[in-house]
Amino acid sequence: MAAAEEKEEEAALPPQKRFYRQRAHSNPLADHTLCYPSRPQDMDWASLFPSFFPPEAPPGTPPARVEFADVGCGYGGLLVALSELFPRSLALGLELRGKVAAFTRARIRALQAAQPGRFGNVACVRGNAMKHLPHFFLRGQLSKLFFLFPDPHFKRTKHKWRIISPAMLAEYGFVLRPGGLVYTVTDVPELHQWMLQHFGEHPLFEPLPPGQLAADPLLPLLPAVTEEGQRARRAGRPPSTAVFRRRPDPPVL
Amino acid sequence: SDESLFVYDCSSAEKQQDGKGTDKGSDDILAFAFSPSGGYFALTDDSKRLILFQTKPSWECLSVRFVNRRCTSLVITAAEDKIFVADKSGDVYSYSITEPKADGKLELGHVSLLMDVALSADDQYILTADRDEKIRVSLTKAPYSIVSYCMGHREFVSKILVIPNCPDLLLSASGDSTLRLWQYKSGEEVHCCQLSTICGPQAAKPDQKYTVSRITYCCQGGYVAILCDSIPTVYIFQLDATAQQLLYKQQISLKHKGWDIAFEEMGDLWILQEDKEAPLLMYRACDGQWKAVTDDKGLQKMSEYIQDNWTVFEGFVGAGSYYSHLYKASFDNMDEYLQRKEKRLQQQKKKKQDLQHGSSGQAKKKMKTEEPSL
Numbered sequence: 001m002a003a004a005e006e007k008e009e010e011a012a013l014p015p016q017k018r019f020y021r022q023r024a025h026s027n028p029l030a031d032h033t034l035c036y037p038s039r040p041q042d043m044d045w046a047s048l049f050p051s052f053f054p055p056e057a058p059p060g061t062p063p064a065r066v067e068f069a070d071v072g073c074g075y076g077g078l079l080v081a082l083s084e085l086f087p088r089s090l091a092l093g094l095e096l097r098g099k100v101a102a103f104t105r106a107r108i109r110a111l112q113a114a115q116p117g118r119f120g121n122v123a124c125v126r127g128n129a130m131k132h133l134p135h136f137f138l139r140g141q142l143s144k145l146f147f148l149f150p151d152p153h154f155k156r157t158k159h160k161w162r163i164i165s166p167a168m169l170a171e172y173g174f175v176l177r178p179g180g181l182v183y184t185v186t187d188v189p190e191l192h193q194w195m196l197q198h199f200g201e202h203p204l205f206e207p208l209p210p211g212q213l214a215a216d217p218l219l220p221l222l223p224a225v226t227e228e229g230q231r232a233r234r235a236g237r238p239p240s241t242a243v244f245r246r247r248p249d250p251p252v253l
Numbered sequence: 254s255d256e257s258l259f260v261y262d263c264s265s266a267e268k269q270q271d272g273k274g275t276d277k278g279s280d281d282i283l284a285f286a287f288s289p290s291g292g293y294f295a296l297t298d299d300s301k302r303l304i305l306f307q308t309k310p311s312w313e314c315l316s317v318r319f320v321n322r323r324c325t326s327l328v329i330t331a332a333e334d335k336i337f338v339a340d341k342s343g344d345v346y347s348y349s350i351t352e353p354k355a356d357g358k359l360e361l362g363h364v365s366l367l368m369d370v371a372l373s374a375d376d377q378y379i380l381t382a383d384r385d386e387k388i389r390v391s392l393t394k395a396p397y398s399i400v401s402y403c404m405g406h407r408e409f410v411s412k413i414l415v416i417p418n419c420p421d422l423l424l425s426a427s428g429d430s431t432l433r434l435w436q437y438k439s440g441e442e443v444h445c446c447q448l449s450t451i452c453g454p455q456a457a458k459p460d461q462k463y464t465v466s467r468i469t470y471c472c473q474g475g476y477v478a479i480l481c482d483s484i485p486t487v488y489i490f491q492l493d494a495t496a497q498q499l500l501y502k503q504q505i506s507l508k509h510k511g512w513d514i515a516f517e518e519m520g521d522l523w524i525l526q527e528d529k530e531a532p533l534l535m536y537r538a539c540d541g542q543w544k545a546v547t548d549d550k551g552l553q554k555m556s557e558y559i560q561d562n563w564t565v566f567e568g569f570v571g572a573g574s575y576y577s578h579l580y581k582a583s584f585d586n587m588d589e590y591l592q593r594k595e596k597r598l599q600q601q602k603k604k605k606q607d608l609q610h611g612s613s614g615q616a617k618k619k620m621k622t623e624e625p626s627l
Binding site for chain 2: 038039040098099102130131134135139160165166167168169170171173174202203204249250252
């Protein structure tokens, strides 16, 4: 499954978007040539987050683990925000479009070079969350999962491409620990309703109580941190945000 | 008892009446299964029918229902109350046996073609294997709750089997030419058997793939027999349940392509092969070696039945590999982009070198970069 190795800009300058343009849609059901570990324990996390895997770590120290996943992280706006808000938590962005993932990696590298000691807790890989989440993450590993401006796939025949579906929710429930949160943002009212409906109907999820919702520092940030969010605001399409909590596992009968 | 053969002709059974009539399928049977007690039998076919039979006191068709997609595998619960069918779009539906006309209910879904579905002996867990590399273990009564994934295969998972007398152990086979044993509730792989080192390597075909198309298990002695796609050989292993390992025992070479294999409870191994003259073979263990049996009355009777109905099998003679198209053909649009990027990086490097060597002001002008888009 090894894809051609991609060379990176040597100088850690901010990447220029004109070299990374790619159309907004990608078929999540196709066999892209993607790099993903066979099993989560085979993943080389140290190469993605070197500052969290010091060689001189005392033996027996539990290895750092990714806590947050941004599904379809795009140009990395949320990852940058997460890095500043939660500097001790590792966040991984998954982006299916190869060039966009390369841009986000270059963006993070440039930030790390410009501000040494910061932004070491975020990384982006080219990956397909609809197929490969169990390759990257163990059961209950994640505490936050983000879906910001997912592809709406308007046509009914394309609904199975939507990132939120009853089948996929079981998988999100698997990688999220009980109490973990899912954040969704979209500027498409129909898709917002679709996501509310499917999370609402799924036995592993419940809406976050309003009290906790108000206290969440991420909530006001989410609609604005990404390119899509800024574009939606400029176009006068107010984004809708929703947060759901992973309920406890059902008893094994 | 009634010794006559029960024949059910799918071509005379009811077909789906849909307005379009575009998606007409053949009468080929795609998957079938007995219930664990043998009391029920179900099949699905290319016309998307799910046909349920009871076998006791005599064979009788109970219902003909229609599934949403063509199915690849089905399994009947030990409680004999439900059939689970897995389909090409990755979904598993359940169909009631107690209400043999009731519609199916969506139970779970993969974003991939499903290859096989299995249940633990106590019906508590439902296991699904897909065309990507995944085996998923879910609670049968709450299939939205995923207990584990058994991760490690490198290609599609062709067959899965929960070992009936070792209820925590799962045996799986894949297009990656391995057999693997799992503690499936935790998803831990406990044994991996590379078929190419055991069965081969054949000098003629050094890159021969061993894609298991059939697995059969015999509790008496813990024997596992497998058939591989397009290879006229049956391989026999023995499960060491304590060490959680498979030990290779023997191979049986066939003169023709193997179609199916099955162990009888007492250990006789039946082999169905692509040959009208000798469609059925029977092997029996004798001092640890499996030897062909020819004088068995049951074998002779069954062989005659098959020969008398050979027209049913004729259509499959010479059929190609079922599995070859399931290997992933890597597809990508990244190559061109990577080439352009490499060129751009080289130009950048060159520019930088030119600058360092104190070249003209023109180069400096070109250095003006775009606004950083951070």
